Amino acid sequence: xxxxxxxxLTGNLGSTPELKTFENGNKLLKFSxxxxxxxxxxxxxxxxxxxxxxxxxxxxxxxxxxSQLKKGxxxxxxxxxxxxxxxxxxxxxxxxxxxxxxxxxxxxxx
Numbered sequence: 001x002x003x004x005x006x007x008x009l010t011g012n013l014g015s016t017p018e019l020k021t022f023e024n025g026n027k028l029l030k031f032s033x034x035x036x037x038x039x040x041x042x043x044x045x046x047x048x049x050x051x052x053x054x055x056x057x058x059x060x061x062x063x064x065x066x067s068q069l070k071k072g073x074x075x076x077x078x079x080x081x082x083x084x085x086x087x088x089x090x091x092x093x094x095x096x097x098x099x100x101x102x103x104x105x106x107x108x109x110x
Contacts, residue, residue, distance in 0.1 A: 005080040007099055009053060010107070011035035013073045019066045029062035031055050031069065033077060033099075054098040055079075061104065068106055078103040 014032035021027050033053045041047050055077055057065060069075065079101035088094050 008078045010076045016071045017069050027062040029057040056098050057101045074107045076105045077101045
């Protein structure tokens with residue numbers, strides 16, 4: 001049996017992406033993505049659950065997307081889930097979850 005770490009999300013950018021260029025020339029584009037799930041409450045009322053996702057895009061794809069994406073852009077993201085941990089200033093272990101994207105498609109709202 002093969003284990004697969006694959007995720008596909010469609011939503012709107014919560015902020016304008018930030019591009020960082022490292023000393024070795026590699027590029028990293030980071031942005032937040034909001035996904036919405038609509039459902040009915042026990043009372044039958046419509047409700048929306050919004051989840052926020054941290055997205056990272058590397059390399060040439062990051063460079064190509066920087067000029068195309070802006071706050072509010074509607075995109076589909078494919079990639080893998082990555083979890084990192086670190087110790088904050090007080091020594092408490094913190095976890096950071098992000099989607100490392102290998103494909104990002106700008107979509108129309110139709």
